[in-house]
Amino acid sequence: HEKYWTPLLFRKSKGISESAEKTWLVGQSEWSEYFPECGGTSQSPVDVTTTKTRYNPDLKAVTPLGYSQHGNRPFSLHNNGHTVVIELPEWMGLRGLPWLFTAVQLHLHWGSGGPSHGGSEHTINGQSADAELHVVHYNSELYPNMSAAMTQRDGLAVLGILIVTGEETNPGFDNILNYLSRIRHADQKAFIPAFDVQSLLPKDLGRYYRYNGSLTTPPCYQSVIWTLFRERVQISKAQVCLKTPTKIIKLKLN
Numbered sequence: 001h002e003k004y005w006t007p008l009l010f011r012k013s014k015g016i017s018e019s020a021e022k023t024w025l026v027g028q029s030e031w032s033e034y035f036p037e038c039g040g041t042s043q044s045p046v047d048v049t050t051t052k053t054r055y056n057p058d059l060k061a062v063t064p065l066g067y068s069q070h071g072n073r074p075f076s077l078h079n080n081g082h083t084v085v086i087e088l089p090e091w092m093g094l095r096g097l098p099w100l101f102t103a104v105q106l107h108l109h110w111g112s113g114g115p116s117h118g119g120s121e122h123t124i125n126g127q128s129a130d131a132e133l134h135v136v137h138y139n140s141e142l143y144p145n146m147s148a149a150m151t152q153r154d155g156l157a158v159l160g161i162l163i164v165t166g167e168e169t170n171p172g173f174d175n176i177l178n179y180l181s182r183i184r185h186a187d188q189k190a191f192i193p194a195f196d197v198q199s200l201l202p203k204d205l206g207r208y209y210r211y212n213g214s215l216t217t218p219p220c221y222q223s224v225i226w227t228l229f230r231e232r233v234q235i236s237k238a239q240v241c242l243k244t245p246t247k248i249i250k251l252k253l254n
């Protein structure tokens with residue numbers, strides 16, 4: 001049976017739907033024609049070959065700030081036609097990098113293939129996960145806002161969390177997944193109860209892969225300090241079964 005998720009429009013040109021906006025109807029191989037930065041040497045995502053990683057004792061633990069202090073105001077959930085985006089309040093941030101970073105938004109990447117094709121952006125030793133969560137922050141010590149920071153080297157810090165499906169339900173993700181049916185179509189927006197953002201992260205924040213990369217989609221600015229956690233989070237297969245018959249949000253898992 002079919003399961004529905006937002007598509008990952010940018011990995012493979014054949015996965016791009018007709019309803020996508022024109023500017024996004026460009027296959028990955030052609031990105032650099034339209035967005036020169038996409039031809040850069042630090043393009044994300046990457047495959048992490050663990051045997052080629054090096055332990056760096058200078059790296060500090062990543063500490064989310066205020067992720068659990070969600071307050072009473074609802075979060076906005078937005079289908080931007082490519083993915084599901086939640087704007088984050090500005091008191092959320094990240095410590096453990098050379099500068100203080102302020103949270104901006106989180107979004108999900110889901111694949112259009114089965115588990116063997118994976119929906120994650122990053123892969124580890126060639127292995128995909130089923131999906132990937134990105135929590136985006138900007139360098140608020142050096143730049144006044146996201147737009148100023150996103151073109152600058154060291155302007156952004158993104159946490160990457162690989163998601164796999166298993167038996168157990170992940171209540172943290174229900175805070176998002178339960179509301180996807182309200183934003184079945186591109187440009188739809190819904191307000192959802194604020195929730196503990198930290199509940200979306202793996203427990204072990206001490207082990208991660210760090211590299212300097214880029215936004216994974218156009219305009220591909222090479223401005224991202226990536227932190228890809230080694231521990232993957234699990235959501236249940238049932239959580240993947242959404243009752244949203246739509247062309248926009250679609251992923252076959254079996």
Ligand SMILES: [Zn+2]
Nearest residue numbers: 107109134216
């Ligand atoms: Zn992303």
